[in-house]
Every structure is written in structure tokens, then in C-alpha cells.
Amino acid sequence: MSTMSTGAEIEQASEKIKLASEPFRRIVSQVNRVLVGQEQLVHRMLIGLLTGGHLLIEGVPGLAKTTAVASLAKAIDTGFQRIQFTPDLLPADLIGTQVYRPQEQTFVVQKGPIFSNLILADEINRAPAKVQSALLEAMQERQVTIGSETFELDNPFLVMATQNPVEQEGTYPLPEAQTDRFMLKVIVDYPNRDEELQILRRMSKTASNVEIESVTNPAEILAARELIDQIHVDEKVEGYIVDLIMATRSPESYGLNLSPMIQFGGSPRATINLALAAKANAFLAGRAYVTPSDVRELAMDILRHRVAVTYEAEAEELTSESIVSQILNHVPMP
Template sequence: MKENQTVMKRIVDNMSRVIVGKEGSARLMVIALAASGHVLIEDVPGIGKTTMANAMAKTVGLSFNRIQFTPDILPSDITGFTVFNQKTGEFEYRSGGIMSHIILADEINRTSPKTQASMLEVMEEKQVTVDGKTYPVPDPFMVIATQNPVEYMGTYPLPEAQMDRFMMKIAIGYPSRSEEMDILYRFQESSPLSDLDPVVTREELLDLRQQVRKVRVDQSLAGYIVDLVTATRRHEHVMLGCSPRASLSLFRASQAAALYDGRDYVIPEDIRDLAVPVLSHRLVLKQEAKIRRITDESIILDIVNHQKIPVGVK
């Protein structure tokens, strides 16, 4: 158990060589990585969204590919395509940008809904289907997507089906004054990314993902997760609540969080701390709630604060 905790904290420490003062965001990304989930980083420009994704990829030492989403990118650019080989007389598959362990889907909301839809199968089933044939992506596989929440010109909102496939949505936030000064000097001569070396092997990461699934979750806590998710479907300001996939995501993320803290069992605080990043982006609010500027995060916090916490968990 301690070995897996060490692996997770080693990743966060290495990422912190590049990302200043954002250990909390790095921790959430590592939890998602260990829990076999995908992450959507949503924040204003210049905060370090792309840098954080690059730092994660370099730290785990797996194959990495950045897909810059633009209005003219096609689904075949992502999933790949088949071409006819005149020498062999057969069609051959040419892989697209998705065939890598870690995918940075940069500015994912700048491409058309048709191209966005090409990500649905691979994010859920870890495979792509081209011309009737299925091709698995490398294992482990993770999508780290970025988007700007305040710029709407030339963007396309992600559909609910795709938002639901992200285990977490993370906001990095502005640095403090001292942290921003540290950034200036840290990037004075060159980017620390260029000197970032892998600290985790593929085998360690695969073992970590297996150990996460062995973390014990008491039946009362599983019920607590289901109650939280069910409450989102009944909330007065919510038109569409969280799906059963959200319950599974919160279950798995809580297991990874427990492992990060060196435990082989989940406690209620693991679930409560992860409720907002795991559940908030899956809500579809009613129009009157949007007019009143009620946020997804405030609704999840309200549900968490009013939901009875299990006692006597063993």
C-alpha cells in the first residue's frame, strides 16, 4: 500500500517542478490517472492548462500525443483511416492521433460536434472503429482535455454524453503573488518541462490501477455515493442529473484518493472531497437557475452538505 502511495506522490512532486503552487490540481489529476479516468481542465488562458497536461505525460514516461482541436480537424485525423495498398491488394489501417497512451486534447471545444463525437467510443471503450474494424488504443490510456470557459466565439459546447465521459473537471486558478514571482524565475532561462524526466514506469502505473480496484469500500459508503448522485436528479434547479457512470466514477476516484493517503479503505471524507470535481460538470441546469447565476458547483456542495454521512463505517 505504501509503495503505491509513494508512486502517486512521486508523480505529484515531479509535476510540481513545473506547476507552481498547484499541488491540489496535480493530486486530482493523479487520482484520475490511477482510477483509469479522463480529465477536463477548464480555466482561463495562460493559467497553465497545457503545461500541466504536458507535465503529467512527461512524468509517467508513456507515449504522448497532442491533438490541437481546430474547426477544420476531421474525425479521421483522430481515429485514423484505411487506404488501399496496391501492392498487397488489401486495405490498411493508418492510425490517427488518438493512438497513444496520454492524449492532450487541446481546446477540445474549438472543433465541430461531428469531430467531438469521434472521441465518444475511445473514451468509454478504449478502442476506435474504422470501416467496420475495431482497433484498441494502448494501455494505459488517458485523455486530458482543455477548454476556455469564458470565450465563446468559434467554440462548440461539449455534448452531455462527452462531458459524462470525463471523470473529473478541474480548474487550476490564478497563482498567488509569491507563486507568480516563482514562475517568473523558474521560466527565466528555459521551460522546466524540457528537463522533466519520467519517475514512473508503465508497469508501476498498471499495478497502481490494479491496486486501486482492491481498496475496500464499505456498503454504507457505496450507498452514500448512490444517494449523492440520486439527489442530483431530484434537485429543484437541475434538468438532467448525474448518470450511473457518475456513481462509478466517484466510487473509483474515492478508492484512488484513499490509496493516495496510504489507506486500503475509503472514508466519507474521500467521497465528499471529490464530489464537486467528479459530479458538477455532469449537471444540466434549468434555465431559471442559469438566469439566477446558480452554479453546478454550488448545487453539488448543497447536496453534500445536506446528505446524511454514514456513521460507524467499518
């Protein structure tokens, strides 16, 4: 669909978008029946759902990362599979395998748990690289090859992977090719005092009786995705997106002395993902156009896992987050 340019077209699309974004507000209210706080995580999960972009969710154990993804799946009338990643997991446990049937003397494909809509890859960094790599084709190509056969995956298909911080024992850092497949990397932090008090009152019971209702379905999600393609992005906003990504690759061109600190910057996939995420953000706000604030709000989650720091940066205790922050503060918003 062509990008809209006239005010009348944007106004017309705004009405459609306000209507189409309603189910997503219902999802939030359902998830909040179980989850306390974590508004940012829920918002980012909706952006992933709207754009088909996968999420990497990082935080220490016990912060309801798994509960958040499971609650989202219940609020949507769709398939859900939780896969617990462990050091002894094999690729076949994920995608499936060929099983020999002696009576028929043939091999039959037995599909794995990856054949669903929402996939929760729990503690993804506990499994070795060969298992993590088995996800690559599924995440990027939306298909799986078992033996000589290739199978299309269902639509919508979304991987939400949780991981504990890499410093903990018994974990395998995700390869760069794997992390780049994730649209967003969301850091989940501890709740504040008021939220903690709310968690205590709501959850300190021997049995939970909160039921989440399905408030939307895959057809509504796919219809919303079509509307996202119609959201208007002004040339200045496009320029801002490109400038942010380019500043991670050649910071000196933007007057930033960060080149010795950056091993490599964001790929073109980062540019595409930032534009898509900004459109989804506008959609959730009921708008038919993207503002620079949409871009800035999501830039950290798009870039923090795509900007690799050098040993020099590590020696100076500079993280990818602090480098992205400097870029965001330096590149002017239109």
C-alpha cells in the same frame, strides 16, 4: 476481488498500498519542478491515471494546463500525443483512416494519434461535434473502428482534454454524452500572489533548462490499479455516495427545494466514478479504506459537469457548482 472487511486484511493491504503509492509521490515531485501551484490539478490527474478515468480541464489561456499534462507524460515512461483541436479538424485526423495503395490495389489502415497512452486533447471545444464524437468510442470502449476493422487501444489509455470557458468566441459546447464520459471536470484558477512571484522567478528566462525524469512506467500504474480494487469501502460510505447522486436527481427526497433548478442529475456513471475516485484518493494517501472525506473532496469535480441546470436556475444566476455545493452541505456525512 472481494471487498475486504476484517481489520487484519485492511492492515495488510495498507502496507502494500504505502509501497505502491510511492511512484505517484515521485511523479508529483517531478511535475512540480516545472509547475508552480496547481496541486489540485496534479492530484486529479493522478486520480485519472489510477482509475482510467478521463479528465476535462477548464481554465482561461496561460494557466499551464497543457504544460501540466505534458509534464505528467514525461514523468511516466509511456506514449504521449498532443492533438490540437481546431474548427477544421476531421475525425480521420484523430483516429486514422484507410489509405489506398495503387501498386498493391489494397486499402491499408493508417492509425491516427489517438493510438497512444496519454492523449492531450488541447482546446477540445474548438472542434465541431463530429470530431468530439470521434473520441466517444475511444474513451468509453477503449477501442477504435476504422472502416470495417476494430482496434484495441493501449493500456493505460487516458484522455486529458483542456478547454477555455465556453463564453469565449469560436467554441463549440461539448454535448452531454461527451461530458459524461469525463470522470472529472477540474477548474483551473489563477495562481495566488506568492505562486505568481515564484512563476516570475522560475519562468522569466529565454530558455527553460528543467528536465523531467521518468520515475514510473505503465506496469507500475496497472499494478496500482489492481490494488485500488482491494480498497475497502464501508456500507455507510457507499450509502453516502449513493445519497449524493440521488440528491441530484430527486432533491426533494432529501429536503432540498432544488427540483425546478435541475434539468437532470448525475447518471449511474457518476456513482461509479465517485466511488472509484474516492478509492484512488485513499490510495494516494496510503490508506486501504475510503473515508467520507475522500468522497466529499472529489464530489464537486465528479458532479459539476453532470448536473444540468434549468433556464430558471440560469435566470437566478445559479450554476451547477452552487447546486452541488448546496447538496454537499445538506446531505449528512456518515
